[in-house]
Amino acid sequence: xxxxxxxxxxxxxxxxxxxxxxxxxxxKAVENVSFCIYPGETYGLVGESGxxxxxxxxxxxRLYQPTAGKITFNGEDISGDLTKSQKSMxxxxxxxxxxxxxxxxxxxxxxxxxIAEGLDIxxxxxxxxxRHNRVAKMLEKVGLAPEHAERYPHQFSxxxxxxxxxxxxxxxxxxxVIADECISALDVSIxxxxxxxxxxxxxxxxxxxxxxxxxxxxxxxxxxRIGVLHLGHLLxxxxxEEIFGNPIHPYTKxxxxxxxxxxxxxxxxxxxxxxxxFTSGIDYxxxxxxxxxxxxxxxxxxxxxxxxx
Amino acid sequence: xxxxxxxxxxRGLDITFRTTAGPVHAIRGVDLDLYRGETVAVVGESGxxxxxxxxxxxxxxASNATVNGGTIQFSYRHADGSPETVDILKKDKKWIRxxxxxxxxxxxxxxxxxxxxxxxxxxxxxxxxxxxxYKTPKNEAYQRxxxxxxxxxxxxxxxxxxxYPHQLSGGMRQRVVIATALACDPDLLICDExxxxxxxxxxxxxxxxxxxxxxxxxxxxxxxxHDLGVVAKxxxxxxxMYAGKIVEKGTANEIFYDPRHPYTWGLLxxxxxxxxxxxxxxxxxxxxxxxxxxxxxxxxxxxxPYALKIDDRLTPPMFRxxxxxxxxxxxxxxxxxxxxxxxxxxxxIDRMKKEAGQVDTGK
Numbered sequence: 288x289x290x291x292x293x294x295x296x297x298x299x300x301x302x303x304x305x306x307x308x309x310x311x312x313x314x315k316a317v318e319n320v321s322f323c324i325y326p327g328e329t330y331g332l333v334g335e336s337g338x339x340x341x342x343x344x345x346x347x348x349r350l351y352q353p354t355a356g357k358i359t360f361n362g363e364d365i366s367g368d369l370t371k372s373q374k375s376m377x378x379x380x381x382x383x384x385x386x387x388x389x390x391x392x393x394x395x396x397x398x399x400x401x402i403a404e405g406l407d408i409x410x411x412x413x414x415x416x417x418r419h420n421r422v423a424k425m426l427e428k429v430g431l432a433p434e435h436a437e438r439y440p441h442q443f444s445x446x447x448x449x450x451x452x453x454x455x456x457x458x459x460x461x462x463x464v465i466a467d468e469c470i471s472a473l474d475v476s477i478x479x480x481x482x483x484x485x486x487x488x489x490x491x492x493x494x495x496x497x498x499x500x501x502x503x504x505x506x507x508x509x510x511x512r513i514g515v516l517h518l519g520h521l522l523x524x525x526x527x528e529e530i531f532g533n534p535i536h537p538y539t540k541x542x543x544x545x546x547x548x549x550x551x552x553x554x555x556x557x558x559x560x561x562x563x564x565f566t567s568g569i570d571y572x573x574x575x576x577x578x579x580x581x582x583x584x585x586x587x588x589x590x591x592x593x594x595x596x
Numbered sequence: 597x598x599x600x601x602x603x604x605x606x607r608g609l610d611i612t613f614r615t616t617a618g619p620v621h622a623i624r625g626v627d628l629d630l631y632r633g634e635t636v637a638v639v640g641e642s643g644x645x646x647x648x649x650x651x652x653x654x655x656x657x658a659s660n661a662t663v664n665g666g667t668i669q670f671s672y673r674h675a676d677g678s679p680e681t682v683d684i685l686k687k688d689k690k691w692i693r694x695x696x697x698x699x700x701x702x703x704x705x706x707x708x709x710x711x712x713x714x715x716x717x718x719x720x721x722x723x724x725x726x727x728x729x730y731k732t733p734k735n736e737a738y739q740r741x742x743x744x745x746x747x748x749x750x751x752x753x754x755x756x757x758x759x760y761p762h763q764l765s766g767g768m769r770q771r772v773v774i775a776t777a778l779a780c781d782p783d784l785l786i787c788d789e790x791x792x793x794x795x796x797x798x799x800x801x802x803x804x805x806x807x808x809x810x811x812x813x814x815x816x817x818x819x820x821x822h823d824l825g826v827v828a829k830x831x832x833x834x835x836x837m838y839a840g841k842i843v844e845k846g847t848a849n850e851i852f853y854d855p856r857h858p859y860t861w862g863l864l865x866x867x868x869x870x871x872x873x874x875x876x877x878x879x880x881x882x883x884x885x886x887x888x889x890x891x892x893x894x895x896x897x898x899x900x901p902y903a904l905k906i907d908d909r910l911t912p913p914m915f916r917x918x919x920x921x922x923x924x925x926x927x928x929x930x931x932x933x934x935x936x937x938x939x940x941x942x943x944x945i946d947r948m949k950k951e952a953g954q955v956d957t958g959k
Contacts, residue, residue, distance in 0.1 A: 335795035336766065444883050445642075474641040475822050476880040479866040483876050501795055504825075508868040508877065545800040547825025549867055551848040552952035554828040559800035 294362075295323035296462055296495050297347065302356035302366075304339070304346050316342045318519045318572070319356070324463065329489065329496040331510030331527070333503055333542070339519040340499045344465045347497070348381050361462065379409055382456035386468035388448035392440040398451050399436030402426070405459045421458060429454045429484060446477035450484065457488060465497045470505060482509055503546045507531055512582065515539045518564060520571040525583030535585040535595050537569070538562050601632040602671060603784055603816050604653065609666035611648060611840075613658070620887045622648050624840040625666075630784070630816050637819040637827040637848075639863070640837035641884050646820045649837075650786050654703055655684050655692035672700045672783050699729045702777035706789040708769035712761040718772045719757030725779045744775040748805060767798035771805070778809065785810070788820045803829055824867050828852060833920070836860050839885050839895035845914075846921035853945055855937065856915075856923040858902045865941045878940060894926070902927060902935050 304317040317339040324330045332340045346353045349365060358366040365377055382405075385391035392401055399422050403412070412418040423433035429450040440448055449469060456464050466485070470478045482505060488494065500506050506513060507527055514524040515538065523536045534540045541562035548554050564571075574586040579596065587595065611623035623645045630636050638646040651657050653668050668684040684692065705711040713721060722744060723737040732740070738757075745753035748771040761769055770790065777785060787806065791799035807830060810817050819830055827834060827848070834851040836844040836859065844857040855861055865878035882899040885891075894900070897907035904926050906912075915928035927935050936942070 335797060446883055474884075475824070476641060476862060476866045477883065479868075479877040479879040483879060486876070503796065504868045541797060545796040547800070547803075547823070547829045549824040549828045549852060549864065550948040550952060551828040551831070551852050553948070554825070557829075558804060559797070561801070562797070 293325050295359075296326045296361065297324040297497075298357075298359040299323065299343075299347065300357045300359070302343065302346060302358065303354045304342050304351060305354040316519055317346065320516075320519075320521045321356075321576075322514050322521060322524055324495050324497060326462065326495055327489065327493040328511040329498050329509055331498045331500065331506040331513040332516060333501060333506050333513060334516030335501065335542075337518075338516040340516050341467050342519075343516070344383070344467050344497060344499050348383055348465055349377060375409065379405070379411075379459050380462045382459055382461040382464050384449075384452050384456050384464060384466045384469040387472050388445065388452045389440065391452060392448060392455075394440055396439075397436065398426075398438055398440060398443075401440070401451065402436070402455045402458055405455070409459075411459075425454045425458045428457070428488065430480075444477075445473055446480060449473060449477075449481055453481070453484065453488075457492070457494070460492070461494060463495045463497065465499070467499045468501070471500065471502065478505065485509065503542065515542065518571060520574070520586060522571070522574075523583075523585045525579070526581065529579070529581060529583035533579070533583070535579055535583075536587065537567065537595070538564075602629060602669075603632050604628070604630040604671075604818075605667075605669040606649070606653065607667045607669075609649060609652060609668065610664040611645075611652060611657070612662050612664055614660045614662065615888075617888055621890055622661075622840050622887055623652070626837075626840070626842055628835060628842070630818065632783070632816055633810070633814045634832045635810065635817045635819065635830055636833045636835060637821060637831035638835045638837055639821060639824065639827055641822060643884050643887070644837040645840040646837050647788055650703070650788060650818060650820055653684060654697060654701055654786065655687065655689060656697070670696065670701070670784075698725045698777075698782070699780045700782050701784045701786065702780070702782040703786040703788060704770075704773055704777050704790045707793045708766065708773045709761065711773055712769060712776075714761055717758050717760055718764070722757075722772070722776050722779050725776065729780050741775070741779065744778055745772075747778075747809065748772075748775045749801075750775075766794055767802065770794060770798075770802055774802075774806065774809070778813075781813070782815060784816050784818070786818045786820070789822075790819070791826065792821070792823070799826070800829075806830070824863060836863070839887060841895065841924065842914075843896065843925070844923040846917070846923075850918065850921040853949055854917075854921070855941075856917060856921075856928060857925045858900045858927070859896050860923075861937045861941055862899075865938060865944075878938065894924075904932060 300321050302317055302320045306314040306316060308314060320343060332343065334340045345351050347358055353366050356366060357364060361380060363373055365373060402422050402425055403418055406412045406418060412421065422436050426433050426435055431447060431450055470481050473481060498506060498509055510527050512526050513530045515522050517538050523530060523539045534543055541560045544560040573588050576584045576586055577592045578584055606626055606628040609623050609626040613620045613622055626649050640646045663685055669681055670684055671679060671681040673679050719741055722741040726732040726737045742753045745756060750756050750768065750771055791802050794802060803826060821827060831848045834846060834848055835842050838859050844860050851860060855864060862880035866880060868877055880899055885895050893909050894907040894912055897903040906926050912924045912926045914922040914924050916922055926932055
């Protein structure tokens, strides 16, 4: 793709996110993570639970105050204190879709009001009629009917609720949507529907996605580029083909080998490659980014790079 | 080969739940067989009734459930080796609690945090069953618990015995749950989405662990899951459930390489494998039916692009394909028009077969 000469929409440079527990102990959830997202592409962030993938998403949308590092979005630095105009830019241009649609939708509000909430807050709809029309159009776009606006979240099925979550994020016409495990809570057949919907919307509106998930086969399917995260470190990043075709880091290899494939004869014989950070002798803090090829980087020391590559 | 020993035999199970919105006909005639040492996977979307079926077998149905008919025959051996077969549905809860639950049939639930007692050390939870069911002396039970913890791959078992569930990671907790389930040497292990709450890397480890233990002890396992990758890894036989009915059953190879029911086609196509390059994923249109409003005919017809006219009127019977492979769809009737599975799925199955062939010859 010819994305190298475009300016990135989001640039994360050396992001650190620490959570102090007490005087002696600090949880280092994210350490020195750098990546960028170009307009209209999907960046997949994968890793096991506790690897900091959700934390990164939340730091970027500024639900947390980043400890260190620089986040540039839309040409503006959004990692420090935000001015009023930066805040309103960030809150309209970047949106989030959460994992559990039941927990993230207000049960006492009608779906139409949930979807229009962003418009109301930012005074983006002068007339009642326009607000109604935009909600109806959005509902149709995500595959629901306009009359659904009068219903409450509990009257929907899981897949429909997630569609409401998507509609709520997209009505602001954002440049970047952070999808935090947005399909993990859904059934297999519904997952495919939601992923297709997200792809269609991306094609029509050119929204960029930061797709956070632990299901690698879905990530592979939806993402243009992928970052592999473990214990707060971004170990390997590159295009989907580079990561899946030529994994370098032992953690990436073990992650890829653990995906169960729907092929019984192959699958019954296969044993997943195991990987244990504490016995592997790898120290993530010592690693630096090494270029493998193209946009494919792996974080390791020089010795390790020679050994693996 | 010796004659296979049947452990569980479910016939014509039919269950209704009373809800404020009206009766929900959740299970509509389920047949299922399980032999000693084998693994059956029950696959389906949420609400298809897979968990309810297994809960009925354990005798732990919710209080608003009514069993309208059917039998669940469970066979086991007494301590002296004499065989015994009981109908779980005819026994009262107390008897089941005393003789079946935990002792001969054990269940592993989805979320290890909710199935372990947060106020008890894990050691205590593992020995609890042994002491209650077999009156094992405390010391002996403790030693066995240590052995079990080691068997499920937990290091420094002595130290872990004194830990509480919250002190362990998700994978460790699920290992403890497995150890607890195995404490009384059950004949049948029911795993209800055992790895859904876990990471992929840990999921692979837990599945490999269950498979190893199953081989060593010769127990039978039932998996309830919606993840076809998991199914491919563990199952000998697969039962595909939809809206309270089994719509296709067969060996793992038959279901994956020669699926016949349109719903199975949909399930298989909806899951992207690592070689999928199509622009769009195949999806099953619509959502699972609401069992509150029962309609005549095939429950899947509304979502089925291959539905025939008869699907709206008559429920299809199970058509026999081979001795082990059955599917409930009118497409298999001799009068039905010939319908082939989607081309994308055909291509993928061919690719899978090729891959499998390479493994075979490579060995």
